[in-house]
Amino acid sequence: MSALKEQLTAAMKDAMRAKEKARLGVFRMALAAIKQIEVDERIDPDDARVLALLDKLIKQRKDSATQYRDANRPELAEIEEAEIVVLQEFLPTQLTDAEIDALIDDAMAQTGASGMQDMGKVMGILKPQLQGRADMGAASGKVRAKLA
Template sequence: MDYKSKLTDEMKRCMKAGEKSRLLVVRTLLAAIKQQEVDQQTTLNDEHILAVLDKALKQRKESIAQFEAAGRHDLVANEASEMAVIQDFMPQQLSEAEIASRIDQAFNEVSPSGMQDMGKVMALLKPQMQGRADMAKVSQLIKAKLG
């Protein structure tokens, strides 16, 4: 799946349809991708673009938590709508069972002996799960399994 062309097509569609709020989010995502490309002096592949989208999603989640704590429900609604737009471009989320299965597979491949091997397990899982699972939650599951 070519995320960049999908976002560009959506930007054009939003411009024609006059969907200003959705257009703003899509343009923000394209700008973040372009910024990464300029910073790294390369064209991002889908895996890296997915990481940019995942980061944008995570930023919105953090903002929602902060706005809720401050009682700014008007801003919470705005961030939630932006999250919904970003999620439209994310791959389908993995179920709890799929996450557990992939963690088990990684443990079979790496055979970790303790917490010092957590990085090896995460390195194996991150490319498979980036954007499809909350990596903080995956990390917690791995820590629990490592004991």
């Protein structure tokens, strides 16, 4: 079992003991998503896979919160944002803009990227380094700007 899954399970048990229904729901949802991967793919996901899943769940919550705000439903958006905060507790510390720029420059140097046709190569190197530590959309925009 991955260490991240163990942390989620322990946090779920703590939320049960403390009778924190909102947090408990978030943990159950995340563990259900991990269980879905285990059943569908017949694998025990490692920390990298669990981290990618948490990243995906956070992105889904951000999209939902945006849609709720656009539909004039701030109370539902606040629920989604609270779930994001709970999920972010399990992500590694976020990288600063300077650190992201340094990683992008390093990846571009490794691949010898010179134009937009090399975007995939650069992102292929960056994705494992940035997963869960930075917004991939923002990083992609920075790479695009540097290659243009």
